[in-house]
Amino acid sequence: MTLASPGPGASPAALYPRTLSSIAILVGGLAMFLMFASWVLVSYRVSSTVHVYFYGFEKKVDVSQSHSNETNIKDFVDVIGRNWSSGLNLEVRGAIDQNVSARKSSGLVSNSSNGSQIDSTASPPRGEGKDGSVAANVKEDVENKKVDSAGSPDKSDGGDAGSGDANKTGESKAMATAPTVGSNPTKTGSLVSGCDLYQGSWVSDSSGPLYTNNTCPVLTQMQNCQGNGRPDKDYENWQWKPSQCDLPRFDAKKFLELMRGKTLAFVGDSVARNQMESMLCLLWQVEAPKNRGNRKMQRWYFKSTSVTIVRIWSSWLVHKTTEPFASAPAGVDKLHLDSPDEYFMDYIPDFDVIVLSSGHWFAKQSVYILNNEIVGGQLWWPNASQPMQVNNVEAFGISVETAVTAIVTHPNFTGLTIVRSYSPDHYEGGAWNTGGSCTGKEKPLAPGELVKNGFTDIMHQKQVTGFNNGLKKATNKSKLVFMDITEAFGYRHDGHPGPYRSLDPNKITKRGPDGRPPPQDCLHWCMPGPVDTWNELVLEIIRREFEGNESSISNN
Template sequence: MALKKPLLNSSELQRTLQHPLLRPRTHLLTVPFFLLSLFLLSASYTTNSPISDNNTIIIPSRFSFSLNNVLAHAPFTSYTVLESSQSNTFSSVTAAERTRGNSTDGDSQDLDSCDIFDGSWIQDDSHETPYHHGSCPFLDDTFNCFKNGRSDYEFLKYRWKPHGCQIPRFDGLKMLHMLRGKRLVFVGDSLNRNMWQSLVCALRASLKDKSRIYEVSGRREFRIQGFFSFKFKDYGCSIDFVKSPFLVQEWRVVHNGGVPQRETLRLDMIQASKSQYYDADIIIFNTGHWWNHDKTKNGNYFQEGNHVYERLEVSEALRKALKTWAKWVDTTVDSTRTRVFFTGFSASHYRGGQWNSGGKCDGERQPITNESYLSAYPWTMGIVEEVIAEMKTPVFYLNITKMTDYRKDGHPSIYREPGFSDNKGHRMVQDCSHWCLPGIPDSWNELLYSTLLIAYTNFMSSTNY
């Protein structure tokens, strides 16, 4: 059955051809993201039904891909084709077709065109997080603000509302059903660990028998080790985390006598992992925060081959590292079975200094409401977008930057685990980068869930089920 309408009409196509620097940085690659969702759902709900190699949707060239690769066994027989020769542009956000009727829980999904990352935070006293504070044993103390003494709950009473559409409530059992038999892996820094733990806790909360989830190694400290895997026994799926803050390999330069001289960052090598994840069903990458780390500031930290740079700008080092990552994805990841995501930069809110120089965010109780107080778009994400634009593998870009920039009230601040002091060791360092859990990362996972659920609703309506 053919789609009821083209993926992009002429006015929407014109928006896709605008340079990303000339419009607000709230875009999301929804067309491929939407198709990804159909792929995931069709694999769970349909039998094998081959698709012709001619069934190709062409959007701006670097995101062109065969529906064979995206909808592996989807029961469609024809597709609307949209041609464009324009390259190096990011797709604006559109829905593939209008979803008819209402979704479960009464949330309207009457969508025509919607950027789910372009919206605002709405105060809603009835809003409930996917899991209750104190209920999830898998949280790092780093994110467990209520265990560490936070007593205000106002920041949990805001929900993300995209402009022009309503997102459904998170349903962990439905998401587990969509992930049945699959492996989802988060690869990146502690902000990705923030999102990973949020998702694990949200899915756990939906289980009647909480013993049906376990961490493979049995560990409960998730800050130090490099790999963790939570298994959901009844669904045959796993939600994993691989620690890789730079995505490329940290290295040691060695003297002739074998004595380590100093650490460097190998910009030409993807980080080795204790667990191979290239063939996972879904991989969610991120990086960015460590590229502002002290040890990269001087520019003499970077290495390619045997050459250690005497001086290299951090921005150029990041570009080289991301090109190494992109090459690895393009040559190693099989895009016919593995979907690749990249999560955007999560905003920090230090005032009066940075994390190691007395920066603070305690006492914040409400989101930013005036957009003039939002930060400039992070330079790191500009580089990420440039690199993704040149890749042959479809990368589904989750641009959370603006939605997090509003939420200066959601950080652990002083409510972090004891023992963190400044460089002089006499006062606590505030955490204004990570997020309390429950909290803001739950909304990131709600948007992921929404996309999957909307895609399934579209699939069901298009096949008259």
């Protein structure tokens, strides 16, 4: 068969009339569609509607609560906003003060606050400044106020944050905390089926711990209280009991099954390591993992379910350098408070669950940098006559906002982030290096006995503020949870190693003739001990997320 060829005078356009007419129709139709779409976008707030549909909030994050509490979250956020603009001289409303006092007298450890909304207009996030960055908005804040250098901790003390009076940077007259919320329409939080996991009390449990110092080979010696000779064991026999439900004991098989094929990462300082080792000890009772770690991170692999537990050291959660910077000499840590720590951020696309925590390193010597300018420091400030713009407490809050913002805006992270709240210490009568002690504490404080720690309260408050400010900037599909353990663990002065920090048979464990206590650790937690409860909470949060928000725990 032979195909006919066009004549030498034939027009190319005449060969394809149908094709050209079809193209003309399509182009005309597309033009009409674009004109119509432009009119719709100008006339209606389509972008806002889409944003609310995917992320569950526009300017307000709805937080429903099914139990009665009288402190309003909007009031609390307003208090936070006013505290930021007025420095550290906290003026907390009388209504909040009365409600906190009422909860104390009721004998319940309560970290929840009532209210249906967190109103962003009450406390504008610093991320909504002229250029949308943390640095720009913090700079706007500090230009409108100066933090009195007298409000910063005693510069002669280099101990851990919260370690007694020497490190306090002001006191909060009363404390209310924001409840846990999710950055997506599915809100993974503390309040499910009427149960707030963080409101409750410690109850005696004679069943004892799920592991011992002899059944966990990865336990750091400083937290091996029984192995180091601590004579009492009752601190191991207490369980956290939420007021309206039961928190199940840790089920290692359940955890591994829920996390099948997934990775959980603990990111933070030595207290984060404390929690990671607790998790490993709990899981080790059903399966011994393989060590696949390296110099960059600890990594443990559970072959039966392909679960990986990771730990990454990030003491500040923000970018740190030691090189000279302006007037700050080499060797001093410089913290770029508006830049997240790239050391862990590089890995987060590989993680399914992140447990983020920090705070105690902000008592150590460091220089604070925002927008490439030195704005403050801890145990370092070259000009005493020039007040700092940012002290260590505010630096902590900014660092939390920076880290949370980086996670919830990361284009390749869709997992669950659990921000564990500030872990209280119990150095009574001084700081870690000025005679503070937790020696002889053998039981939790009873309801009503908790003495408020002003430094712990304000660190917790700044952490909540940073969390909320970061949450408001969420753009990805990840989930975010605030695991609020601070007040509940304020009752556990018995859970620290104290003087039982080593195997040294000659260590001093009693007060001297002059009454001075021996060197001790009242910051980290004995293992086994109260720290295991953190991972029971982590398991319950993960269960609610992976199995849905219907709570399976029994209500009273």
